[in-house]
Amino acid sequence: MDTDFKKPLAETWKSFNPSSLERGPTDLNHEERHRDFMRQALELARLGVGLAAPNPYVGALVVDPNGKILGSGFHTYERIKHAKVIALEQAQGKGASLKEATLYLNLEPCCHQGRTGPCTEAITASGVKRVVTAMRDPKPQA
Numbered sequence: 309m310d311t312d313f314k315k316p317l318a319e320t321w322k323s324f325n326p327s328s329l330e331r332g333p334t335d336l337n338h339e340e341r342h343r344d345f346m347r348q349a350l351e352l353a354r355l356g357v358g359l360a361a362p363n364p365y366v367g368a369l370v371v372d373p374n375g376k377i378l379g380s381g382f383h384t385y386e387r388i389k390h391a392k393v394i395a396l397e398q399a400q401g402k403g404a405s406l407k408e409a410t411l412y413l414n415l416e417p418c419c420h421q422g423r424t425g426p427c428t429e430a431i432t433a434s435g436v437k438r439v440v441t442a443m444r445d446p447k448p449q450a
């Protein structure tokens with residue numbers, strides 16, 4: 309992942325290659341692996357800085373049990389969809405089975421109707437096995 313903070317975000321995104329983030333299942337122990345993918349979800353969320361307001365910065369990764377990234381996304385307000393929906397749709401678009409997949413999110417998914425439907429419903433419908441989040445959403449209606 310490109311971490312040059314001075315580079316315009318659009319350029320960073322263009323050069324983003326999800327497979328560059330992949331690691332094999334034996335590269336890391338379980339906890340390190342979660343931490344590594346969460347760090348990558350946070351890096352994705354950062355791509356939304358300046359583009360997500362009034363919504364929070366959210367990055368999402370869908371990862372299969374072998375450490376292969378099936379989908380990735382980050383939220384920008386104008387493109388409406390929430391990060392996890394983008395990541396899940398990308399994974400589903402590849403025809404991948406999500407039954408053993410893990411969804412990494414830097415923020416607890418929303419469960420209310422706003423401009424979009426609740427992400428919790430999209431996540432449940434996707435059939436992913438596990439959701440790993442970094443923090444609870446401090447918004448009361450989340």
Ligand SMILES: [Zn+2]
Pocket residue numbers: 390417418419425426427428
């Ligand atoms: Zn949402």
